[in-house]
Every structure is written in C-alpha cells, then in structure tokens.
Amino acid sequence: MPETTDVLVVGGGAIGAAVAYFVRLHDPSVAVTVVERDPTYELASTPRASGGVRRLFSLPENIALSQYSIDFFEQFPAVMAVDGAPADLGFHKNGYLFIVPPSHRELLRHNHDTQRELGCDVVWLEPEELQQKFPSMYTGDLGAAVLSPDDGWLDPYAVLMGFRKKALALGATFLADEVVDLERVGSAVTGARLASGRVLEPGVVVNAAGAWAKEVCAMVDVQVPIEPLRRYEHYFECQEPIEPLPYLKDTQRLAFRPEGRGYSGGVPTLTEPRRYDFGVDRNYFEDVVWPALAHRFPKFERTKCLNTLPGLYDQNDLDGNVILGPVAGLENFHLLAGFSGHGLMHAPGCGRAMAELLLTGGFHTIDLTRFGWQRVADGTPLREQGII
Numbered sequence: 001m002p003e004t005t006d007v008l009v010v011g012g013g014a015i016g017a018a019v020a021y022f023v024r025l026h027d028p029s030v031a032v033t034v035v036e037r038d039p040t041y042e043l044a045s046t047p048r049a050s051g052g053v054r055r056l057f058s059l060p061e062n063i064a065l066s067q068y069s070i071d072f073f074e075q076f077p078a079v080m081a082v083d084g085a086p087a088d089l090g091f092h093k094n095g096y097l098f099i100v101p102p103s104h105r106e107l108l109r110h111n112h113d114t115q116r117e118l119g120c121d122v123v124w125l126e127p128e129e130l131q132q133k134f135p136s137m138y139t140g141d142l143g144a145a146v147l148s149p150d151d152g153w154l155d156p157y158a159v160l161m162g163f164r165k166k167a168l169a170l171g172a173t174f175l176a177d178e179v180v181d182l183e184r185v186g187s188a189v190t191g192a193r194l195a196s197g198r199v200l201e202p203g204v205v206v207n208a209a210g211a212w213a214k215e216v217c218a219m220v221d222v223q224v225p226i227e228p229l230r231r232y233e234h235y236f237e238c239q240e241p242i243e244p245l246p247y248l249k250d251t252q253r254l255a256f257r258p259e260g261r262g263y264s265g266g267v268p269t270l271t272e273p274r275r276y277d278f279g280v281d282r283n284y285f286e287d288v289v290w291p292a293l294a295h296r297f298p299k300f301e302r303t304k305c306l307n308t309l310p311g312l313y314d315q316n317d318l319d320g321n322v323i324l325g326p327v328a329g330l331e332n333f334h335l336l337a338g339f340s341g342h343g344l345m346h347a348p349g350c351g352r353a354m355a356e357l358l359l360t361g362g363f364h365t366i367d368l369t370r371f372g373w374q375r376v377a378d379g380t381p382l383r384e385q386g387i388i
Contacts, residue, residue, distance in 0.1 A: 001199075002191065002199040002200065002201045003198065003199070003200050003201070004031075004200070004201045004202075004203075005031045005032070005033040005173075005200055005201075005202050005203070006030045006031040006032065006202070006203040006204070007019075007020075007023055007030060007031070007032045007033070007202065007203065007204055007206065007358060008033050008035065008179075008192055008200055008202035008204070008205045008206070009032065009033070009034040009035070009205075009206045009208055010035055010179050010192075010205065010206065010207050010208060010209050010216050011034075011035075011036065011207070011208040011209035011210055011212070011213075011216075012034045012035070012036025012039070012164065012174055013036075013041070013044050013045060013046040013160060013208070013210055013343075014046040014156070014159050014160045014163060014343065014344055014347040015208040015210065015336055015337070015339075015343055015347055015350065015351065016034050016036070016206070016208035016209075017034065017160060017163035017164040017167055017351075018163050018347040018348060018350070018351025018352075019032075019206055019208060019336065019351045019354045019355060020032045020034050020163075020167035020172040020174075021163050021166050021167040021170065021172070021351060022351045022352045022354070022355035023172075023354075023355045023358060023359065024167060024170035024171055024172050025170060025355075026355055026356075026359055027359050028170065028171060030358075030359070031173075032167070032171075032172040032173065033172075033173045033174075033175060033200065033202075034167070034172060034173065034174045034175065035175045035177050035178065035179050035192075035194065036174060036175070036176065036177075037176070037177065037178035037195070038176075039174070039176045041157075041160065043278060044160075044210075045210050045211055045311050045312050045313070045314065045343070046156050046157065046159070046160045046343075046344060047156055047157040047160065048156075048233060048309055048310070048311030048312075049156040049233075049311065049341075049343070049344045050153065050156075050233055050255070050257070050264060050265065051153040051154050051155060051156045051344065052096065052151075052152075052153045052247050052255070052257065052345065053066065053069065053070050053073060053096075053151055053152065053153065053154060053344075053345040054066060054096040054148055054151040054247070054345065055067060055070065055096075055115060055120045055122070055148050055150075055151055056096055056098050056111070056115065056122070056146060056148050056151070056249075056387070057111070057115075057384060058110075058111045058114060058384050058385040058386055059321070059382065059384055060114070060118060061366065061367075061368055061370060061371060062321070062342070062346070062384065063114070063115060063118050063120065064118065064349070064366045065346040065349035065350065065366060065368075066151075066345060066346065066349075067118070067119065067120070068348060068349040068352070068365065068366060069345055069346050069347065069348040069349045070150070070151065070345075072348035072349075073089060073091055073154060073159075073348065074091070076089050076091075076159075076162060077089060080162040080163070080165070080166045082165050082166060082169045083169075087158065087161070087162035087165070087166070088158060089154040089155055089158050089159060089162070090154055090155040090158060091152065091153075091154045092152045092153050092154065092257075092258075093150060093151070093152040094152045094153075094244065094245075094246050094247070094257075094258070095147055095148060095149045095150075095151060095152060095246030095247070096147070096148045096151035096152065096246055096247045096248075096249070097145055097146070097147050097148075097245075097246045097247065097248045097249070098145060098146045098249055098250070098386075098387050099130070099139075099142050099144075099145045099248065099249075099250045099296075100142065100143055100144060100145070100250065100251055100386075100387070101141060101142060101143050101251065102142075102143030103143070104143065104251055104386065105143035105144045107385060107386050108143075108144055108145075108146055108386060109124070109144070110385075111146070111385065111386050112124055112146045115146075115148075120148065121148065121149060121150050122146050122147065122148050123146065123147045123148075123149065124144065124145075124146055125144065125145040125146065125147055126144060127139045127140075127142045127143070127144065127145075130142065130145045133147075134243060134245065135243065136242045136243055136297050136298075136299055137296060137297055138295065138296055138297065138298060147246065149246075151246075151247070152246070152247060153247055153257050156344050159344060159347065163347070163351075175194070175198075177194040177195055177196050177198065178194060178195040179192050179193070179194060179216065179219075180193055180194065180195050181193040181219055182205065182216070182219040182220050182333075184219075184220045184221065184330075184333075187329055187330055187331050188330070188331055188332050188333075189202065189205050189220060189330065189332055189333045192205065202332070203332065204332040204333075204334065204358055205332060205333045205334065206334045206335075206336055206354060206358070207333070207334065207335045207336065207337060208336045208337060209337060210312070210314040210337055210339075210343065211226075211227075211228035211229075211276070211312035211313065211314045211315075212228070212276075213226050213314055213335065213337035213338070214226050214227065217327070217335065220328075220330060220333055222327055222328045222330070222333075224323065224327070224335065224337075224338070224376070225316055225317045225318040225338070225376065226314050226315065226316050226317070226323070226337055226338045227274035227315050227317055228274060228275060228276050228277075228312045228313070228314070228315070229268075229270070229272055229274060229312060229313040229314075229315035229340075230272050230273075230275075230277045230278070230279075230310055230311070230312060230313075231266065231268040231269075231272070231310070231311060231312075231313055231341070232266045232268075232280070232281075232284060232285075232289075232308050232309065232310055232311075233264060233265070233266055233308070233309045233310075233311060234264070234265065234266045234285050234289060234305050234307070234308050234309075235259060235262055235263070235264050235305070235306050235307040235308075235309075236262055236263055236264075236285070236289075236293075236303050236304060236305045236306060237261060237262035237263070237303065237304060237306060238262065238263070238297075238299055238300055238302065238303050239299075239302035239303065239304075240299035240302060241299075242297060242299055244258070245257070245258055245263075248296075249387050250296070250387065251386075251387055252267070252292060253267050253268055253269065254267050254289075254292040254293070254296065255267070255268070256293070262306070265289075266285075266289050267288050267289050267292055268313070268341070269288075270315075274315070274317075276312070277310070278310045278312075279310065280308050280310055282308075284308075285305040285308065286305075289305075290303065290305075313339075313340055313341045314337045314338055314339055314340065314343065315338075315340050315341075316337075316338030316339075316340050318338075318375070318376060318379075318381050319375070319381030319382050319383040319384075320340040320383060320384060320388055321338065321339075321340065321342075321371060321382055321383070321384065322336065322337070322338050322339045322340075322342070322343075322346070322350060322371050323335045323336075323337060323338040323371065323372070323373060323376060324336055324350060324353065324354065324357075324368055324371045324372060325357060325368075325371075325372040325373060326372075326373065327373045327376075328373065328377070334354065334357070334358070335373070336350060336354050340388075341388075349365075349366060350368075352365055353365065353366060353368050370382055
C-alpha cells in the first residue's frame with residue numbers, strides 16, 4: 001500500500017538534509033521524508049567538496065546567500081547540537097583571496113564595490129600590498145586582489161552530518177533507498193516508486209539529487225541543463241615554508257587552501273566530459289595543477305601530490321547557478337540543484353529558501369526569484385561575472 005508524506009526530498013546530501021531541517025524547524029506538523037540511496041555517502045559530492053565558503057560573488061543573490069549561510073555556519077555548532085553535543089564544523093576563518101590580471105581589474109573593482117554595498121567586509125589590495133602581505137607569492141603579472149577576511153573553509157562531511165542528525169532529531173525521516181520512478185499525472189507528481197518496492201504518495205517533491213538531478217527530472221519528462229562534471233581535490237605538501245595563506249582563487253581556476261601540514265585544492269576545468277566518472281588521471285596534477293602553483297608560488301617547485309579525490313559538480317551548463325523552485329509547469333515538483341560547485345557554501349540559505357517556498361509559497365529571507373525555472377525556459381542565463 002502507498003505511504004504518504006507531505007514533502008519527499010530526493011537526495012540526502014547537504015542540500016537535501018538542509019531542506020529537511022528547515023521545513024521541520026519551521027513547521028513540525030509537516031511530514032518530511034528524505035530518500036538517500038547511499039547512507040555511507042561514499043560517492044556523494046558533499047564529502048568530496050573543498051569546503052570553501054565566501055562572499056566574493058557578483059550577483060546580489062549569491063552574495064546574500066553567502067552572508068546568510070556563513071553567519072549560520074558561525075552558529076552551527078550550537079544551533080545544530082543534538083542532546084547537548086555540539087556539531088563542530090572545523091571552521092577555519094582564514095580568509096578568501098581573489099587575484100586577477102590587469103585585464104580583470106575593473107571587473108574585480110565592480111564586484112568589490114557591489115560586495116561592500118551589500119555589507120561585506122572586503123579589502124582591495126594593489127599588487128604591491130599583496131606582495132607585502134604574501135611575500136612568497138609572485139605578483140608581477142597581477143592587476144589587483146580582493147581579500148574577504150571573514151571567510152574561509154570548513155569540514156563538508158561535518159556540515160552534512162550536522163544537518164542530517166538535527167533533521168532526524170526534529171522528526172524528519174531518512175530512508176536508505178532509491179527513487180527509481182515518479183508517476184506524473186498532468187501537472188502533478190502523484191507517486192514515487194522506490195528500489196525496495198515501497199511506494200510513496202508525496203504532497204510535493206524536492207529534487208536535491210545534485211549531479212544526479214537530471215536523472216530524477218527525466219522521470220517526469222523534464223530536461224535540465226545540469227550535468228555531472230568531474231573535478232579533483234588534490235592534497236599536496238611543499239618542501240619550503242610559506243606564510244599562512246587564505247583560500248586563494250584566480251581567473252585560471254587555480255583554487256587551493258591550507259590543510260594540515262599541506263594544502264588542498266586544484267584546477268577544475270569546464271572542458272571535462274559531462275559524465276559520471278570517478279576515475280583519476282594521475283598526470284593531471286603534474287601537467288596542470290603543479291605548473292599553476294609553481295608559477296604563483298615559486299616555492300611550490302618542490303611539491304608532491306600525496307592524494308587525489310575525484311568528485312562531481314552538479315554543473316548548470318546554462319549559467320553556473322542553482323535552479324530553485326517548481327519546474328516546467330509542474331505544481332509540486334521542485335528542483336534545488338545546479339550549484340556548480342557552490343552547493344555546500346549555500347546549503348543553509350537555499351535550504352531555508354526552499355522551506356519558505358514550500359510552506360508559504362514565496363521567499364521571505366532572500367528573494368531568489370531570478371534563480372527560478374523561468375530563465376531556463378527562456379534560455380536567458382544569469383551568470384556570475386569574474387571569478388566563479
């Protein structure tokens with residue numbers, strides 16, 4: 001016999017767990033069921049993320065999401081505590097640094113000004129100031145930099161477990177199962193069949209399946225521009241001492257941060273084939289990442305990659321931003337995917353936004369209307385400008 005649930009969340013990673021948490025927090029009478037096919041999260045994207053959280057965006061929506069989410073992460077250990085045990089995140093508030101060549105100087109300035117107007121504590125640095133602050137960095141080809149000192153990085157798995165445990169404590173149900181089919185009647189989803197044979201009748205479905213979101217959309221005959229994009233997180237060490245660094249990103253997609261005795265990061269590329277691929281190209285670090293590191297920090301001429309962890313972005317090939325809300329005229333099928341690498345950092349803001357949408361029919365904390373389905377239907381991208 002079919003079982004009923006008010007909200008069915010497909011995907012129990014950080015995004016799906018955040019939705020469950022916020023829905024139950026704001027209305028404990030709403031039954032929430034999260035279906036996650038792999039409760040070990042072995043191949044899930046959240047534990048394989050870099051953990052960076054930053055306010056350095058150009059779109060007001062993304063800046064607002066970061067402002068809300070980072071403030072939330074600051075309170076996370078206490079707010080997400082269960083039975084008195086704090087949910088420690090390992091939040092390293094060591095800052096975030098964007099560096100650009102002269103050709104991107106004015107765009108960086110424009111984004112910096114937008115961030116300041118929206119209340120962000122960001123610092124403009126000329127190349128000379130950058131050199132003084134980070135003497136190991138080569139700055140001869142740079143035009144400027146922006147430092148966000150209140151940003152940093154945290155433990156992605158701890159975020160996931162914190163949301164999951166708190167959602168469970170609030171009464172959400174997590175099923176170790178897989179949605180294999182959705183029944184659609186007209187503009188509504190009326191049923192969900194699970195691999196175990198169970199059938200759920202949901203009031204509303206939230207597709208939070210990340211890199212697998214397109215597969216769930218296909219069950220209701222909807223095509224989305226979200227594709228799995230492999231990226232590597234490398235762990236490497238340097239043989240020469242380097243001054244304490246923030247999380248650093250440049251326009252060529254080099255992104256890395258300190259991690260223990262070494263560093264974690266890489267050079268994600270949009271030229272990767274779109275597919276579910278967890279293989280590792282053992283030459284990628286030496287051919288792509290190492291030259292970028294050694295150019296920016298000559299001391300990385302002597303470095304060694306000790307580990308490479310592949311993971312998947314839920315890459316929105318339309319514009320690189322999340323798609324949030326009902327899709328393709330379906331009244332009770334919502335999408336929350338397409339973060340393109342920004343999912344973890346925006347999980348609190350987007351989890352709350354989805355809860356508001358489900359419970360009240362609109363956004364209250366942050367207006368995310370522009371991240372809705374309409375831009376997909378119209379083919380009008382809403383892109384970030386500058387470093388993404």
